[in-house]
Amino acid sequence: MKVLVPIKRVIDANIKVRVKADHSGVELSNVKMAMNPFCEIAVEEAIRLREAGTAEEVVVVAVGPSQSQETLRTGLAMGADRAILVETDPIPEPLAIAKLLKAVAEKENPGMIILGKQAIDGDNNQTGQMLAGLLNWSIGSFVSNLEVAGSSVKVTREVDGGLENIELVAPAVITVDLRLNEPRYASLPNIMKAKKKPLETHTPEDLGVDVSPRLEVLQVVEPAARAAGVLVTSADELVDKLRNEAKVI
Amino acid sequence: MSILVIGEHDNSSLRPSTLNVVSAAKELGDSIDVLVAGSDCQGAAQEAATITGIARVLAADELALADGLAENLAPLIQSLAENYTHVLAPATTYGKNLLPRAAALLDVQQISDISGIESPDTFVRPIYAGNAMATVRSGDALKLITVRTTSFEAAEQTGSAPVEPVSGSVDAQLSTFAGEELTRSERPELTTADIIVSGGRGMQSSENFAMLEALADKLGAAVGASRAAVDAGYVPNDYQVGQTGKVVAPSLYIAVGISGAIQHLAGMKDSKIIVAINKDEEAPIFQVADYGWVVDLFEAIPQLDAALEATAR
């Protein structure tokens, strides 16, 4: 089985983003970028499937500007076998990304596609579910455990009420949650090796996908700030303030 | 405007998230139908019928819909959607799993997790863990939207709308439900609780979480946690508050031994009153706290317990 892993280049999770003064978006120049943390978990899971002999090949795919190659190289250094860049600038909306990924899937014929459940910039939480819909494949979203058993895939999903188990007919689309695994770091030798692994490039045109946006971003602003608080020094003082000042207990 | 609200339910009863979504729908227009799709779901449908201000409940009652599997439900939404200008679902794990699939089938770019409505085509949504708020206008004729439930009041339940049967689901046979492990608790549910006591890595163990649970019970509160506390196994996954967990906005949020990482703040900074209990005065949680107490939590919690006891009314 071949596993396809779509990965996204995003602002590093540890960086506090700043809204641009002209309110057109957030400041992305000169900020540290990294692989979306959920995508790291997706890559890790795919590599483990290959190490377990369940998968033969792991292919990472990114949709985005040419700098997304760095993210693909990171995926290759973690252990993916090959990479595909679908070059677009800017990154399109989730529906268009899902259409591009569908086109890639139709060329590659993977037995499974593993994505992150959410990109920490757009926070859309859509792409995998859309891709599964377009392909008419089964979907296991927010997955914290995954087992391949012949032509079926057993997953545990993190849902609002706790955990849910479902069995999917392969081929399946999986979106991963935080507790599925602990992604490995790429070692220096593997980073060197990754530079020689194959990376092919496509465009939306050669995949025959229209990526024109449906949404228009009118403005991006800072959220309302909270007023400064006060420090208390005892439980009695805290209880008094909650009861008589804030009136919340 | 005619709006279809996807009701969230467990067949026998309606989930409160549906009520918040109906309130969002009312800002868009006054022709609102609520879909209750399940199996043996008359209980949930009857409850939906009591929501004030809706036109109809559409009840799809089929075996294939029993477990809310997106593969079977999305085609039903696709076939119903042509009668509507907007389809709304809660931004809960149920809605997030389901609606993007329906959007893809309908060739619509969904708008996720809206926290405000400017006009029938323009919405406000948080991005970058709530560090920025984007106003987006949709050019799609049909709008599919998930709604951040904490940003809209719950609709009242004083009505009696008619319940009409609908059909159109498919049994895609792509997935089967194989059981669940739901967290059972007598405490209020996190996303609707009026008070939340949340613990972080500072709690050190699941045994110590019992202290927070006792405090929560005194306050009639729900118990939440940071990702670090969940990852360490102190509490189950459904306790996680944050960018990638649950979004909450209670009137009182008490954060105990939580540093206040942006990903955590994303899930709780819209709470009315925030209390931070942390021994590190530099912890970022103090920047959003209305009341901060720099103290070792193992001293603070028993004292807080006693103070509540002493002044209990």
Ligand SMILES: Cc1cc2nc3c(=O)[nH]c(=O)nc-3n(C[C@H](O)[C@H](O)[C@H](O)COP(=O)(O)OP(=O)(O)OC[C@H]3O[C@@H](n4cnc5c(N)ncnc54)[C@H](O)[C@@H]3O)c2cc1C
């Ligand atoms: C008008 C407009 C302009 C924008 N401009 C920019 C911009 O300049 N730069 C920018 O970074 N964002 C920009 N965005 C945001 C960008 O479009 C979203 O990030 C994008 O729509 C994907 O959403 P998401 O990442 O939140 O998806 P999610 O659905 O949350 O992502 C889930 C998973 O899908 C996969 N995935 C998502 N995106 C990709 C991708 N590109 N390649 C491979 N796999 C992927 C990953 O596995 C990821 O974990 C813009 C949005 C709009 C509407």
Ligand SMILES: Cc1cc2nc3c(=O)[nH]c(=O)nc-3n(C[C@H](O)[C@H](O)[C@H](O)COP(=O)(O)OP(=O)(O)OC[C@H]3O[C@@H](n4cnc5c(N)ncnc54)[C@H](O)[C@@H]3O)c2cc1C
């Ligand atoms: C992709 C991604 C998604 C994430 N999603 C989430 C999310 O949804 N929710 C979330 O919460 N996090 C999330 N995180 C993790 C987040 O970045 C932080 O790591 C996490 O919130 C830290 O949890 P914490 O505050 O409990 O632990 P820490 O940051 O370790 O803080 C523990 C705090 O406890 C205090 N403390 C310790 N002992 C005591 C004591 N005896 N008395 C008083 N105070 C004490 C310390 O001073 C410290 O401030 C995410 C991270 C990533 C990368």
